[in-house]
Amino acid sequence: MSAITQTSDLTNKAALIPLATERPAYYRMSGIEETSNVSSEFQEERSEVEVEEEIGYEDPFRYVFYRDRKEWADLEPVPQDDGPNPVVKIAYSDKFTDVYDYFRALLKNDEKSDRALLLTAEAIELNAANYTVWHYRRVLLQALEKDLREEMRYITAIIEDQPKNYQVWHHRRMVVEWLNDPSEELEFIAEILSQDAKNYHAWQHRQWVIKEYKLWDSELEYVEQLLEEDVRNNSAWNQRHYIISHTTGYSDPAILNREVQYSLKQIKKAPHNESVWNYLKGILQDLGLSSHPGLLEQILELKETHCSPYLLGFLVDIYEDFLENTLEHHEEVLSKALELCELLAREKDTIRREYWSYVGRSLQTKYVIVSSGFAPTNE
Amino acid sequence: MESVSSPLRCFGECHTAEKYTDDGVETVTSVEQRKVERSIQEVVSVYKQIHSLPQPTLLRDQHYQYLKKGLRHLSDAYECLDASRPWLCYWILHSLELLEEPVPTAIASDVCKFLAQCQSPTGGFAGGPCQAAHLAPTYAAVNALCIIGTQEAYNIIDRYYSIIDRYYSIIDRYYSIIDRYYSIIDRYYSIIDRYYSIIDRYYSIIDRYYNIIDREKLLSFLFSVKQPDGSFVMHIGGEVDVRSTYCAASVASLTNIMTPTLFQDTPTWIVSCQNWEGGLGGVPGLEAHGGYTFCGMAALVILGKEHMLDLKSLLRWVASRQMRYEGGFQGRCNKLVDGCYSFWQAGLLPLLHRALFKGGDSTLSLQKWMFEQQALQEYILLCCQNPAGGLLDKPGKSRDFYHTCYCLSGLSVAQHFGNMDLHHELIVGREENRLAPSHPVYNICPEKVAQAIQHFHQLPVPVPAQKEVSSACNTTADHS
Numbered sequence: 083m084s085a086i087t088q089t090s091d092l093t094n095k096a097a098l099i100p101l102a103t104e105r106p107a108y109y110r111m112s113g114i115e116e117t118s119n120v121s122s123e124f125q126e127e128r129s130e131v132e133v134e135e136e137i138g139y140e141d142p143f144r145y146v147f148y149r150d151r152k153e154w155a156d157l158e159p160v161p162q163d164d165g166p167n168p169v170v171k172i173a174y175s176d177k178f179t180d181v182y183d184y185f186r187a188l189l190k191n192d193e194k195s196d197r198a199l200l201l202t203a204e205a206i207e208l209n210a211a212n213y214t215v216w217h218y219r220r221v222l223l224q225a226l227e228k229d230l231r232e233e234m235r236y237i238t239a240i241i242e243d244q245p246k247n248y249q250v251w252h253h254r255r256m257v258v259e260w261l262n263d264p265s266e267e268l269e270f271i272a273e274i275l276s277q278d279a280k281n282y283h284a285w286q287h288r289q290w291v292i293k294e295y296k297l298w299d300s301e302l303e304y305v306e307q308l309l310e311e312d313v314r315n316n317s318a319w320n321q322r323h324y325i326i327s328h329t330t331g332y333s334d335p336a337i338l339n340r341e342v343q344y345s346l347k348q349i350k351k352a353p354h355n356e357s358v359w360n361y362l363k364g365i366l367q368d369l370g371l372s373s374h375p376g377l378l379e380q381i382l383e384l385k386e387t388h389c390s391p392y393l394l395g396f397l398v399d400i401y402e403d404f405l406e407n408t409l410e411h412h413e414e415v416l417s418k419a420l421e422l423c424e425l426l427a428r429e430k431d432t433i434r435r436e437y438w439s440y441v442g443r444s445l446q447t448k449y450v451i452v453s454s455g456f457a458p459t460n461e
Numbered sequence: 462m463e464s465v466s467s468p469l470r471c472f473g474e475c476h477t478a479e480k481y482t483d484d485g486v487e488t489v490t491s492v493e494q495r496k497v498e499r500s501i502q503e504v505v506s507v508y509k510q511i512h513s514l515p516q517p518t519l520l521r522d523q524h525y526q527y528l529k530k531g532l533r534h535l536s537d538a539y540e541c542l543d544a545s546r547p548w549l550c551y552w553i554l555h556s557l558e559l560l561e562e563p564v565p566t567a568i569a570s571d572v573c574k575f576l577a578q579c580q581s582p583t584g585g586f587a588g589g590p591c592q593a594a595h596l597a598p599t600y601a602a603v604n605a606l607c608i609i610g611t612q613e614a615y616n617i618i619d620r621y622y623s624i625i626d627r628y629y630s631i632i633d634r635y636y637s638i639i640d641r642y643y644s645i646i647d648r649y650y651s652i653i654d655r656y657y658s659i660i661d662r663y664y665s666i667i668d669r670y671y672n673i674i675d676r677e678k679l680l681s682f683l684f685s686v687k688q689p690d691g692s693f694v695m696h697i698g699g700e701v702d703v704r705s706t707y708c709a710a711s712v713a714s715l716t717n718i719m720t721p722t723l724f725q726d727t728p729t730w731i732v733s734c735q736n737w738e739g740g741l742g743g744v745p746g747l748e749a750h751g752g753y754t755f756c757g758m759a760a761l762v763i764l765g766k767e768h769m770l771d772l773k774s775l776l777r778w779v780a781s782r783q784m785r786y787e788g789g790f791q792g793r794c795n796k797l798v799d800g801c802y803s804f805w806q807a808g809l810l811p812l813l814h815r816a817l818f819k820g821g822d823s824t825l826s827l828q829k830w831m832f833e834q835q836a837l838q839e840y841i842l843l844c845c846q847n848p849a850g851g852l853l854d855k856p857g858k859s860r861d862f863y864h865t866c867y868c869l870s871g872l873s874v875a876q877h878f879g880n881m882d883l884h885h886e887l888i889v890g891r892e893e894n895r896l897a898p899s900h901p902v903y904n905i906c907p908e909k910v911a912q913a914i915q916h917f918h919q920l921p922v923p924v925p926a927q928k929e930v931s932s933a934c935n936t937t938a939d940h941s
Contacts, residue, residue: 160591162589162590162591163578163590163591164575164578164590165571165574165575165577165578165590166571166574167567167571167574168571168575169532169533169550169568169571169572169575170531170532170533170535170546170549170550170553170575171533171534171535172535172536172537172539172540172542172543172546173534173535173536173537174537174540174543175537175540178537178540178543182543186591189591208540209540209541209543209544210541211541211542211543211544211545212543212544212588212592213544213588213592213593213595213695213696213699214544214587214588214592214593217593217696217697217698217699220698248695248700251700252699252700255700279489280793280796282743282747282748282750285747285748286743286744286747289746289747293746311488311489312488312489312490313486313488314488314490314491314795315488315489315490315795316748316793316794316795316796317748317793320736320737320738320742320747320748320749323736323737324746351484351486352483352484352486353484354481354482354483354484355484355795356781356794356795357794357795360737360738360794361737364736364737364738365737367737367774390482431785432475432785432833433479433783433784433785433788433833433836434780434781434783434832434833435833436826436829436830436831436832436833437776437777437780437831437832439826440824440825440826440831443824444822444824446824447823447824
């Protein structure tokens with residue numbers, strides 16, 4: 083290829099690359115920890131206004147800084163005062179600085195206006211964790227008597243986008259309270275949980291809605307559906323406990339038995355699911371694990387075919403409860419419990435070796451004197 | 462002190478047997494867990510190939526550079542933490558103190574001035590200048606001030622004490638030839654006096670850091686977020702959860718502003734967060750979670766009411782949160798390992814140990830916490846370090862200062878058993894991996910806690926306004 087054609091090839095290629103100044107002023111690469119080695123001194127900085135004047139047209143959709151908006155000219159922006167030699171200084175984008183300079187101005191003047199409300203939305207988009215902005219937004223919503231249905235639509239969209247943020251859920255709760263209308267909640271939360279079945283904020287909001295507005299009726303069914311999808315969903319097991327404790331309670335033997343049977347069924351399906359073992363213990367411990375008729379026998383049976391460290395730990399718990407509540411067969415029960423603790427520590431659950439050794443020592447100290455005829459030691 | 466150039470647990474032949482058993486029933490939980498285990502296995506096998514002799518190394522220099530830079534400048538990726546800047550100060554300063562890296566005087570002074578900018582005119586600290594006060598940045602700011610407040614000044618004081626000692630030895634020498642040298646002795650005494658006055662000046666510098674905190678307004682702020690049921694909201698118009706009780710109890714106890722009614726009904730509320738699993742949730746009814754459990758337990762320890770919890774079931778719950786394969790901790794049952802739980806979860810064991818001991822338990826170990834200390838250290842050192850500095854959640858995740866702080870805090874817990882009287886160390890890898898011990902309740906170094914408490918206990922507890930007191934407590938409760 084001759085030198086002349088080479089040059090024109092390069093020119094053609096250069097024309098295809100957009101000018102650096104044509105990219106949006108606030109464009110940034112993604113990734114929480116981008117360490118940019120390019121010092122800003124070496125980057126050509128021209129405002130979009132300069133570029134457009136050069137090109138000779140105005141893009142109606144381009145972003146305009148608040149400092150350049152005529153409708154905001156009456157307000158003096160308030161720059162952030164970090165002090166003389168700032169620490170943990172964030173390299174805010176121009177857009178961020180501009181929006182927050184104006185937010186601080188609104189705060190300073192205690193301005194309650196529609197334009198203020200719009201600006202809070204921009205500030206939130208830049209940092210949805212700024213609880214000061216959220217609080218101000220709520221003050222505005224009330225002062226300006228805004229349409230809270232519209233606010234529900236707004237907060238719905240924000241939560242979909244950032245479901246792991248405290249402020250967005252708290253804001254939704256406030257709006258629901260103001261409207262006194264929980265009718266969308268269970269469906270909305272279910273939608274969020276369908277994306278992440280263990281979202282802690284979602285479950286917190288769900289428990290609040292159900293308790294506050296007494297929406298207990300269909301929740302057990304929902305929990306069962308979730309457990310059908312993932313029997314290891316510990317949040318769902320917790321919700322199960324929440325619903326039952328706040329409705330029928332566990333003191334009715336029919337309910338307790340139903341739950342025990344449900345748990346045993348799930349154990350047989352997936353014996354190495356810790357959640358179900360914890361649930362079984364959780365519902366029986368107040369009455370005492372040893373008091374449930376036939377349970378020990380059922381567990382010993384399961385031990386042959388569906389053994390797991392959780393089953394063995396559960397046996398220790400049953401034996402401990404026997405020791406606590408009966409004097410019969412003390413030595414035998416104690417020695418079985420100690421044997422299991424030793425098996426768990428040595429072989430079956432070695433990550434918890436220190437814990438199981440401690441449990442063994444505790445049982446020994448507490449019960450060995452009883453079984454040899456002396457009074458039990460003080461715990 | 463136990464040194465472990467002995468085999469790594471994750472290299473043992475039994476290690477693969479610890480992998481998750483899904484019983485042939487695949488669900489989202491088991492699929493995700495197995496993915497993580499595969500990535501850990503990858504990390505461990507790569508490590509085996511590169512290192513013939515296992516000597517896990519804490520990348521001190523890299524972490525130091527990362528922290529040093531972050532204390533001054535952060536990229537725009539940190540815009541999402543613009544309402545948490547005192548946290549950034551605390552995470553970085555605490556990491557540096559664990560690494561035993563001194564903070565240059567100039568920076569300490571700048572941190573101090575910045576935190577003063579974050580203090581709200583109505584009391585408490587905010588996430589940044591001109592923001593509203595919030596219990597979380599309040600906790601972080603007070604901790605950060607306690608970390609730096611003493612270090613710089615005490616270093617200088619130590620230096621002058623050694624100068625004084627030198628002059629005393631010169632004096633002793635001249636006493637043997639007394640008469641001739643009385644005038645020389647006088648000269649040296651005046652030099653010593655000069656250094657004592659310099660020392661006094663530095664004691665007032667210490668006060669300057671501590672005095673940033675407006676204690677009267679801080680107490681007002683705490684009353685303003687107190688709820689009738691004993692809980693606290695995180696900020697005016699904000700949400701309630703058990704973190705707030707820890708933040709409030711921490712700052713109130715360090716700065717000596719606890720009044721008889723400030724924490725009325727708080728212990729009962731915290732205890733109501735303990736659930737059927739044995740751990741604590743964020744509010745009553747919620748799933749047990751490591752972060753919230755730590756906050757609740759630590760708050761109760763500060764208030765002297767840890768025995769109101771069912772300690773045995775809490776112990777069972779937290780011990781069960783250590784992952785048999787990864788060695789690190791999960792935040793909740795059937796969820797994934799995360800480096801930050803190295804502190805929130807493992808940090809519960811020192812608290813439980815002390816609580817059980819206080820309760821008269823004679824069967825506790827005298828050498829080890831009730832979790833696998835070696836396994837946790839291996840997880841942090843092999844899986845949670847970014848080679849360019851900083852620590853992280855699990856392999857494949859990005860580094861950040863929060864994880865750097867809590868992975869290092871967890872590493873410190875795993876290395877140090879006991880307290881000042883009874884201390885037993887277990888360092889995995891090189892001796893240089895040793896970190897400074899951290900106070901299990903406040904998560905700053907124990908000396909800083911002692912110095913802060915000593916300083917603020919010389920000051921009187923501020924007197925709250927009467928309306929603050931009555932709004933904080935149940936009308937039926939007695940004021941004992």
